[in-house]
Amino acid sequence: MHFGPVTVPRTRDGFESRPDRKAQAKFAWAFLFLSSFMRHYIYILQSQVDASFYTGYTSNISRRLQEHNAGLSSFTSRKIPWRLVYFEDFDDKSDALKRERFIKAMRNKNFILNLIRSF
Numbered sequence: 001m002h003f004g005p006v007t008v009p010r011t012r013d014g015f016e017s018r019p020d021r022k023a024q025a026k027f028a029w030a031f032l033f034l035s036s037f038m039r040h041y042i043y044i045l046q047s048q049v050d051a052s053f054y055t056g057y058t059s060n061i062s063r064r065l066q067e068h069n070a071g072l073s074s075f076t077s078r079k080i081p082w083r084l085v086y087f088e089d090f091d092d093k094s095d096a097l098k099r100e101r102f103i104k105a106m107r108n109k110n111f112i113l114n115l116i117r118s119f
Helices: 021-037 060-068 093-104 109-116
Strands: 040-047 053-058 083-090
Touching: 040 060, 040 093, 040 109, 053 060, 053 093, 053 109, 060 083, 083 093, 083 109, 093 109
Parallel strands: none
Antiparallel strands: 040 053, 040 083
């Protein structure tokens, strides 16, 4: 299996003359192969300022928590610091996103508190 640089045919003016189908197929296969090892997470954070909750999706929980606490998310930047109180992991991104939408649609603090208690 070769994952080296992909050469793209160019014309004299420097623009791509035609797509490189073999390179596209290799990239697609490599992406599918590598993404099969990736975990997907939904998480719930709790603000230590006012005890409010934030639900989100990520493929890297520790990095995402650091981003929230660094103020890199406009929605959560006003209530720093945050702590991770709940998460679920999934093999499939679409399953994780469906679960995130479900939790956000509940809009019920008791529902979230029950999730956290069961964790």
